[in-house]
Amino acid sequence: MVQVHGDLDMATSPELQASLQHQIDAGERQIVVDLAGVGFMDSSALGALVIGFKAVRDLGGRLRLAAPQRVVRNVLSITTVDQAIGVFDSVEAAEADVSPAGGTAGG
Template sequence: MDLLVSTRRAPRHVVVEVRGELDMDTTPQLRAELQRLVDAGDREVVVDLGGVPFMDSSALGDIVLTFTALRDVGGRLSLAAVQRQVATVLKITSLDSVIDIYDTAEAAEADVPPAESARG
């Protein structure tokens, strides 16, 4: 299955919509997009995983790296619309207690702080 990654900009954040399985073959595509956003100065990133039925450890590693990179510059990574199997992996690894996870991308977007506080 091919991976589709699209990015949508909003005034205070960026939403990365992912469709397909995230495994060691497809994760580099997501990694490149997330790194591009961090390098470009984006600080509020929502990753919509509603179209991701499976995620392996390589994808988890890249999510943790992005979470850390954003946190280190006063930003935030949020996950949205996580499907059951992916939610189980996040729970087993305790990432669900570290990274903000929302039922929908809209809920994650609504929780993005105002621009003044996002800059820390």
């Protein structure tokens, strides 16, 4: 799991992308990004999430987003990123979805 806190913007998006890549390089194929501590997200952060999503998907894995605050959820919805990457109300729900026995419904 990748936990994120603070603003996700041009200054912090490279760190997010590096964290996702580190998880992938370490062999993780089921990644949950905990967004509960994020109060702002810009397009560079969306790009980092999409890059991570595609990288893990290309290896047969899945990336899910968990517990976004309302403003972040709105950004994901407006940009339709939530149609490609599953968004869940809690980390537990996202983890259940990425587990081998998990379903495909969003939270």
